[in-house]
Every structure is written in C-alpha cells, then in structure tokens.
Amino acid sequence: MAGVGLLLGGVLWWVDAVSYADLVWSLATVPVLVSLLVQIVNALRAGDIGLDVVAALSMSAALAFGEPLAGNVVAMMYASGQLLERFAQGRAKREMTALMSRVAHTAMRYHGNALEEVAIAVIKPADRLMIRQGEVLPVDGRIASDVALLDLSSLTGESLPVKRQKGDEALSGSTCAGPAFEMIATRPAMESTYAGIVRLVATAQASKAPLVRMADQYALGFLALTLAIAGGTWLLSGETSRVLAVLVSATPCPLILAVPVALMAGMSRTAGIGVLVKGGGVLETLAKVRTVILDKTGTLTHGQAEVVEIKTSKSYNADAVLQLAASLDQASGHVVAAALIGEAQRRGLTLSAPQEVIEVPGAGLEGVVDGQHIVVGGNSFVRDRCKEDDDHVLLSNIDKTAMTVAVGVDGLIAGVIILADRIRADASAALQALRNAGVAKIILASGDRQDIADTIGATLGIDVILGDLTPDGKVATVSAEHHNGPVMMVGDGGNDAPALAAADIGVAMGAHGTASSSEVAGVVLLVDQLAALSKAMTIAQRSRTIAFQSVIVGLSLSLSAMVAAAFGYLPPVQGALLQEVIDVAVILNALRALR
Known part of the structure; x- marks a missing residue:
C-alpha cells in the first residue's frame, strides 16, 4: 500500500495535481503508521522499547508538519525494511528450519498382517512399522528386514547413504534411501532422537543472546539520543523540516535486528x-x-572395543581361538562379547551354539562349544580354570591402553585376544x-x-x-x-x-x-x-565479530546522518532514503555470517 501510494502520488504531482498528491501520500502513510503503533503497544506490554518508536514519530511528525511525501517515503522504507528483515531471518534460519520441516506426522503400522496409517503419537515400543522408500523414519527403532539403506544427512551430515543390517539401530529423522523395509519401534515419537533435535532447534531459535540484549539497550539509548538531537534542533533553529529530517534519519528499523540475524x-x-x-x-x-x-x-x-591382535599357543591359530571364544560369548551380553562376535562375523567365521554356560559377572564365562570345554574372560579367571600355561601367550609387551581376554580350551590356555578402544x-x-x-x-x-x-x-x-x-x-x-x-x-x-x-x-x-x-x-x-x-x-567468532560490526557501523552512520540533518544538509525525503540504504547495508553485512 505504501508503494502504490508513493507511485500514484508521484503521478499526480507530475501532472500538477499537488493537493491530490499530498492527500494520496498521507493516506498511504496511515495504514503503515497504524500497524506500527499496534506493534509498539504490544512491545511495550512485553517490556520492550525499540527504534520502531522513532519510525512512528517520524511518520507522525511528517503528517503533522505538512510533509506527506517524507511520511510516505518513511512508510515505504519501514515496510520494505520489515520485508527485508523477514527475508534475512528466513535465510539465516534455513539450515535449522530444514531440520524442523522433516518431522514425520504419520507412519504405516502393522495390525496383524495388514497395514494401517496411524499418527506417530500413537506408536509404542515394539510396534512393527513399514518404512517406504523416500519416507522419513518417524521414531527410533531397530531394523527388522535383512538390510536397509538410510540417508543420515539430516542427522550426521553424512553425504552418502549407509547400509544397516537386521538388528541395527535406526534413528528417527533419517530417510529410507532404498527399498521399503520393516522396523521395530524402540521409543515413542516424543522420546526419539529427531524429536529431541527439533526441541533443541526450537529452543535455540527462541533464545535471546546477551549480544542481542545489549543491542536492545543500545536501541533505548539511541532513542533518547535521537529525541535529544531533535529537541536541540528545534530549540536552536525552530525549523520543523530539520526536526523531521533528524527523525527520519534515525529510523534504522532493521538495524538492531542485524545482531540476531x-x-x-x-x-x-x-x-x-x-x-x-x-x-x-x-x-x-x-x-x-x-x-x-x-x-x-x-x-x-x-568408545568401542576392537580386536587388534590375537596371540595363540602353538596348537591353535588366531581364527580358531576367536571362533571358540565368540561362540561361547553368544551367551553373554557384555560389550566385550559383542566385540568378539562382531570380529568373528567380519572374518566370516561360523559360530557354534554354546551349551552348559556359566557366567561370572565381571570375570568371565565357561561352557561347552563343539564338545570342547571353553573358558573366556580375564587372565586370572582363565588361569584358575586351566592346568597348564604356554609362555607364548603370556601377557607381555601389551599396550597399556588395551584390554585382554584369555581363552582356555579343555584345561589349556589357547590364546589371548587383545582389544583396544582406538584413538x-x-x-x-x-x-x-x-x-x-x-x-x-x-x-x-x-x-x-x-x-x-x-x-x-x-x-x-x-x-x-x-x-x-x-x-x-x-x-x-x-x-x-x-x-x-x-x-x-x-x-x-x-x-x-x-x-x-x-x-x-x-x-x-x-x-x-x-x-x-x-x-x-x-x-x-x-x-x-x-x-x-x-x-x-x-x-x-566470525558471527560475533560481524554482529558487533553491524551495531557499531550502523549506529555510527545513523548518528552522522542525524547530525547532517540537524545542520540542514539533509532534507527529510533524502534523509529517509539514506537511512534505508544504511539499513540494507547493515543487514547484508550481517548475512555475511552465512558464508
């Protein structure tokens, strides 16, 4: 509306219909001024006082002092500044908003052998879900199909899809990048990984930084300084046009927004x-x-133990010792057992079912594998259950950062498996x-x-x-x-x-x-x-530096324009245009933090 009024008034002025042009410019200013006054009242109720007050004063003064063109220019600049602010904020929030826009709202859940589409809020742990190609995983779960291809870019930045095997964890927010697969839910939606990330993003976007609060304080001080310069100009010159020029030169509406941007x-x-x-x-x-x-x-x-070396007696090779130890460890839920089983699977070893297993928590376990009595655990635990030893497998010259698992077979120490949590x-x-x-x-x-x-x-x-x-x-x-x-x-x-x-x-x-x-x-x-x-x-560090630059440079330029206006070197219309140039420059500078 401000733009249309400015254009229409300009046409009327061009054909010498000056009185009509002034009326159109005044009418085009009023809607922006009313909207701005509502914003100011709401801000005051919330305890905030900003430079929007100066914009309202400049528009009001322009109408009162018979300078409708200047008022319309300020209205146009303010409205376009609001638009620029929204653009800048949207551009700055792009990556974070992208995270929030990926939240799934429904999922395909098995009901017996049939599928039903349900809201993610009703999904419970142990529910069986069908994840179709291209769908975002709605909750955390475990892969129930043989294999799943997942795009984790929104969670980890991993650019290439990754394969997950049956039983592997699948995190909400990742995307099915291959054929459809089945998944067993392990957490409800509100407790899943992606829901937590979304909550963190929402908190981040709503927070107010100390530097932003400092900018708010600058705004209050700048408002007082503006009123002081305008009042001094009135007392010394008595010219309303100079007072108006000071006010319109001091309306950096997007200026303080440059800090949060x-x-x-x-x-x-x-x-x-x-x-x-x-x-x-x-x-x-x-x-x-x-x-x-x-x-x-x-x-x-x-944070995960890995097999780095296997020392064996003369009667066994490394794969044989690992195969027996991993077979027995299938009966244990210990993290070391998982590491041995994982290494055996990577080597393509066939594991046998253990029998008669007895586990001593924190020490080790023993049982029967393929008819042989196997003991797996700490050095002392295995030695106590074996009659003989072999110097070849004694714990010597082992990295202090490593942990060891001794393996006994039918009363003899067969080997020592060395694990380490690698740097x-x-x-x-x-x-x-x-x-x-x-x-x-x-x-x-x-x-x-x-x-x-x-x-x-x-x-x-x-x-x-x-x-x-x-x-x-x-x-x-x-x-x-x-x-x-x-x-x-x-x-x-x-x-x-x-x-x-x-x-x-x-x-x-x-x-x-x-x-x-x-x-x-x-x-x-x-x-x-x-x-x-x-x-x-x-x-x-760069973002903080740019924020400081935006505040200092923007306020300095605005102050210089106000002084020039007070001495009569900057008429109201030109002052409004110059201030908008300053506002645009400051916000564009703030957006450099995106690069």
Whole structure:
C-alpha cells in the first residue's frame, strides 16, 4: 500500500495535481503508521522499547508538519525494511528450519498382517512399522528386514547413504534411501532422537543472546539520543523540516535486528556442518572459550572395543581361538562379547551354539562349544580354570591402553585376544585446530585408569591429564578452571552430564552419546567428528565479530546522518532514503555470517 501510494502520488504531482498528491501520500502513510503503533503497544506490554518508536514519530511528525511525501517515503522504507528483515531471518534460519520441516506426522503400522496409517503419537515400543522408500523414519527403532539403506544427512551430515543390517539401530529423522523395509519401534515419537533435535532447534531459535540484549539497550539509548538531537534542533533553529529530517534519519528499523540475524546465521552455518548450537548466547560463549576439558571414551576414542591382535599357543591359530571364544560369548551380553562376535562375523567365521554356560559377572564365562570345554574372560579367571600355561601367550609387551581376554580350551590356555578402544584418527588434528581457534589449555578428564589416561594424553600432547575421575571429580575439574575464562566440556556419556551442565559450554557427542548428555549440553555434535567443534568455534567468532560490526557501523552512520540533518544538509525525503540504504547495508553485512 505504501508503494502504490508513493507511485500514484508521484503521478499526480507530475501532472500538477499537488493537493491530490499530498492527500494520496498521507493516506498511504496511515495504514503503515497504524500497524506500527499496534506493534509498539504490544512491545511495550512485553517490556520492550525499540527504534520502531522513532519510525512512528517520524511518520507522525511528517503528517503533522505538512510533509506527506517524507511520511510516505518513511512508510515505504519501514515496510520494505520489515520485508527485508523477514527475508534475512528466513535465510539465516534455513539450515535449522530444514531440520524442523522433516518431522514425520504419520507412519504405516502393522495390525496383524495388514497395514494401517496411524499418527506417530500413537506408536509404542515394539510396534512393527513399514518404512517406504523416500519416507522419513518417524521414531527410533531397530531394523527388522535383512538390510536397509538410510540417508543420515539430516542427522550426521553424512553425504552418502549407509547400509544397516537386521538388528541395527535406526534413528528417527533419517530417510529410507532404498527399498521399503520393516522396523521395530524402540521409543515413542516424543522420546526419539529427531524429536529431541527439533526441541533443541526450537529452543535455540527462541533464545535471546546477551549480544542481542545489549543491542536492545543500545536501541533505548539511541532513542533518547535521537529525541535529544531533535529537541536541540528545534530549540536552536525552530525549523520543523530539520526536526523531521533528524527523525527520519534515525529510523534504522532493521538495524538492531542485524545482531540476531548475524547470530542466527552463525547457528545456521554450524547446523550445516553437523553442530547444533542451542542458542545465540551459547554461540557467543563458544566464540570466547579458552579452556577445553575432554572426556576420553567416545570423545578422543571411538568408545568401542576392537580386536587388534590375537596371540595363540602353538596348537591353535588366531581364527580358531576367536571362533571358540565368540561362540561361547553368544551367551553373554557384555560389550566385550559383542566385540568378539562382531570380529568373528567380519572374518566370516561360523559360530557354534554354546551349551552348559556359566557366567561370572565381571570375570568371565565357561561352557561347552563343539564338545570342547571353553573358558573366556580375564587372565586370572582363565588361569584358575586351566592346568597348564604356554609362555607364548603370556601377557607381555601389551599396550597399556588395551584390554585382554584369555581363552582356555579343555584345561589349556589357547590364546589371548587383545582389544583396544582406538584413538580417533582425527583426534590430534582436531586438538591442534582447537588451539588454532584460540583455546589456551586442553585437559583430559577420564574415568579410566590413570595409566591409560596418561598414555592417551601423552600421545595427543594434552596439557593436563586426569584419570580415575568420578562424575563429581569431573565437575570439580570444570569448576576449578572457571577463573581462567569460559570453559568448554566435551563428553558423550550419562556420567558426563553433570560436568557438561557445570561448564560454560557443554558439548555432547550426540551422534553416539546418551540422551541425558545431549539434553544438558549447549552444543550437540550430530556428526561423529571432533574436528567439527573447532570449525564451529571459528564460525562463532566470525558471527560475533560481524554482529558487533553491524551495531557499531550502523549506529555510527545513523548518528552522522542525524547530525547532517540537524545542520540542514539533509532534507527529510533524502534523509529517509539514506537511512534505508544504511539499513540494507547493515543487514547484508550481517548475512555475511552465512558464508
């Protein structure tokens, strides 16, 4: 309406119908002014005072002082500024909004042998679902078909589809990229992975950063300064046109929005690399971190034991020892048993059914496999049940970071399987990248034995190495570092949650971490890559710098325009046009954080 009025009034003015042109310009200003006054009243009720008040004053003054063209220009600039704001916010939120738009609303559930389409809210654990090609998984579950091809890009940033076998976990939010498959639900929709991510995104978008609150304070001070300059101009010159020019030059409606736009753009960029930052305040703090505390298992290491070597007696080869141990371990739910079974399957070994199994929790188990008495477990557990030993398999020269599983066959020690939780291939480079991003001190805080922590820490060149820590000990470590500046804690387990909450920024390894750690953390790594954290810090630092630039440069330019208007060098219409140019430049500068 403001644009049509401005154009129509211009045509009337061109044909010398000046009085009609003034009327049209005035009428075109009124709807924008009324809408703006409603916004101001609602903002005042919420306790917010912004520069929109100056825009309302300038339009009102233009109508009162008989400058309808200036009023219409301000109305046009304000309305177009609102449009530009919405565009900028939408562009900045693009990656995060994309996450929320993928939420599934219905699913195909088996009812007997028939399929029925149901709302995801009614899905319960153990329900059997059919996931069709191209569909987004509505809940977390386990693959019931032989194989499933999943697109995990929205969760982990993985660009290529990945294969999942029968029994593997399938996370909500991923997409069926191959033929339809069946899945058994393990969690209801509201407790599933993707629902948690959506809640985190919604919280992040609704949060208000300290820098945004500081910009609000600038707005209040700038409003007072504008009124002071306008009042001083009136007292010294008595010219209403100069007063109006001051007011229209001080209507940077999108200016203060440049701060949240820059921060939201930064959050969108981090989401694009698989790092979910929960709010603008977290992004600001991320830019200032100087101390990083890291858990070991699942953070610096993969968190999964892998077979790295098999030592055997002269009577057995490695595959034979592994086949017998893995066959017996099928009766155990221990994580080490899962590692042995997985390695045997990777080697293509055929496992036999164990019989007469007796398990001693935390020590080992024994039973019969293919008619042979097998004992699998810790060194002392197996030695106590075997009559003879073989020097070839004695525990010697074994990496301190490794764990060992001894295997006895019919009373003789047949071999020792060595497992290790390997250091991530990118761990060393990731720590160096953190230092390059401004981190001055890196601490390893692990619940593992001190000797294991020492080995890992020395390998990676960590500054301080702490082992044998309880969850309370990790919290104390975080608290002790606060005096050195903002502290970031990185972990993946439920036992890390208290330390994540105690840190200035908690970072959860969300790709494989626990739900509790992801809930309390301010940053969630959706990709299984520690290196993404330093990239997120760099993005945060750049976004914060751009936000400051937007505030300082924008307010300085607006102040300069006001002074020029006060001295009569900037007429009202030109002042309104110049201010819009400043607003557009500032917002475009804020959008640089997307690059």
